[in-house]
Amino acid sequence: MRLSIRRGATLLLCVFGLYIAGNALYKVFMCQSRLARSRKVSVLVKGSNQTRFHYSHLSPMVFVGGVPRSGTTLMRAMLDAHPLIRCGEETRVIPRLLGLRQGWKRHGEERRSLEEEGVTQETLDAATIAFLLEIIARHGEPAPLLCNKDPFTLKSSSYLSDIFPNSKFILMLRDGRASVHSMISRRVTIGGFDISSYRDCLTKWSHAIEAMLFQCTLVGPNRCLTVRYESLVLQPRTTMVKVLRFLGVPWHEGVLHHELAIGQPGGVSLSRIERSTDQVIKPVNLEALTRWVGHIPADVLKDMENIAPMLSRLGYDPSANPPDYGQPDPEVINNTEKVLRGDFKLPANLKRPSHESMSEASHTRR
Numbered sequence: 001m002r003l004s005i006r007r008g009a010t011l012l013l014c015v016f017g018l019y020i021a022g023n024a025l026y027k028v029f030m031c032q033s034r035l036a037r038s039r040k041v042s043v044l045v046k047g048s049n050q051t052r053f054h055y056s057h058l059s060p061m062v063f064v065g066g067v068p069r070s071g072t073t074l075m076r077a078m079l080d081a082h083p084l085i086r087c088g089e090e091t092r093v094i095p096r097l098l099g100l101r102q103g104w105k106r107h108g109e110e111r112r113s114l115e116e117e118g119v120t121q122e123t124l125d126a127a128t129i130a131f132l133l134e135i136i137a138r139h140g141e142p143a144p145l146l147c148n149k150d151p152f153t154l155k156s157s158s159y160l161s162d163i164f165p166n167s168k169f170i171l172m173l174r175d176g177r178a179s180v181h182s183m184i185s186r187r188v189t190i191g192g193f194d195i196s197s198y199r200d201c202l203t204k205w206s207h208a209i210e211a212m213l214f215q216c217t218l219v220g221p222n223r224c225l226t227v228r229y230e231s232l233v234l235q236p237r238t239t240m241v242k243v244l245r246f247l248g249v250p251w252h253e254g255v256l257h258h259e260l261a262i263g264q265p266g267g268v269s270l271s272r273i274e275r276s277t278d279q280v281i282k283p284v285n286l287e288a289l290t291r292w293v294g295h296i297p298a299d300v301l302k303d304m305e306n307i308a309p310m311l312s313r314l315g316y317d318p319s320a321n322p323p324d325y326g327q328p329d330p331e332v333i334n335n336t337e338k339v340l341r342g343d344f345k346l347p348a349n350l351k352r353p354s355h356e357s358m359s360e361a362s363h364t365r366r
Helices: 002-038 072-080 093-105 109-116 121-137 151-163 176-185 198-219 229-234 236-247 253-261 298-302 330-340 355-365
Strands: 042-046 052-056 061-065 145-149 167-173 224-228
Touching (some): 042 121, 061 072, 072 145, 072 167, 072 229, 093 121, 167 229, 224 229, 229 236
Antiparallel strands (some): 042 052
């Protein structure tokens, strides 16, 4: 009798356990099903040659980013020179939306309030996907592989890798001293960076690249590739072979001559307001590689290891001014000689309007 009761109790426990497990699996399935339905966003874009492209959150795409002044524009211009890839200029709105989305995702009063009002995380994800897809797909001519270049986007690599499961990421790395000198000397305004202070900018650079590198690590090496600016300008062929292989795109010689594709149909489109435009019109060269040497204050140089610890972590010698970045390819040396002779000028249609001309235009409109 005791044995029979024990067996019955065991059987009831097994049945109850199976019920609980089955119910949990059902809820997971329904949650994933609702999420899959919520992500069914499709964008149809017709190219200038009338070719139709359908894009969804499952479409392959690449996100290029890094701390500003780290070679992100050069990388996207070289990718834009490939006939199967389209990047285009910075959108500026995508990092802002991702920043808002990350804020809504964190646990807190705002998240609880949103969910109380029926605005779930799945709903926010679906809206984010739709917004990003529309911006990226309609940002220029369609192509088999879409690319977005907004430097700070890679602070959200992990989230983007989830909502766009076939996306890949290119994180540009550069000697922080060079990036910061470029920010300060070219007066590039970046939120949170005091461009009157090398110390402040180097500190912020170190924090920013650390966060992006952590995101890249979370995504994994199969989907996030780190590329050094120094390698890109010293050995562009070897570097771009690696990049295109990572993206699963066949080699195209045009990526080494992006300057020839500027303004061409299906080629490289440049913005008048991006600070890098006057540099990207030139072929890959060494002009900006060590320009920072001799400009950083002595007290900052002395305390460099403490100010920017990511320099050492990334393999840059904080005490070398300049470090030995490597040997350039002969073609790069030839390009540099042409650039120094002044053979490449900014086209008139890409020149930033002066304050005087903008003022005149404003008075004319009135």
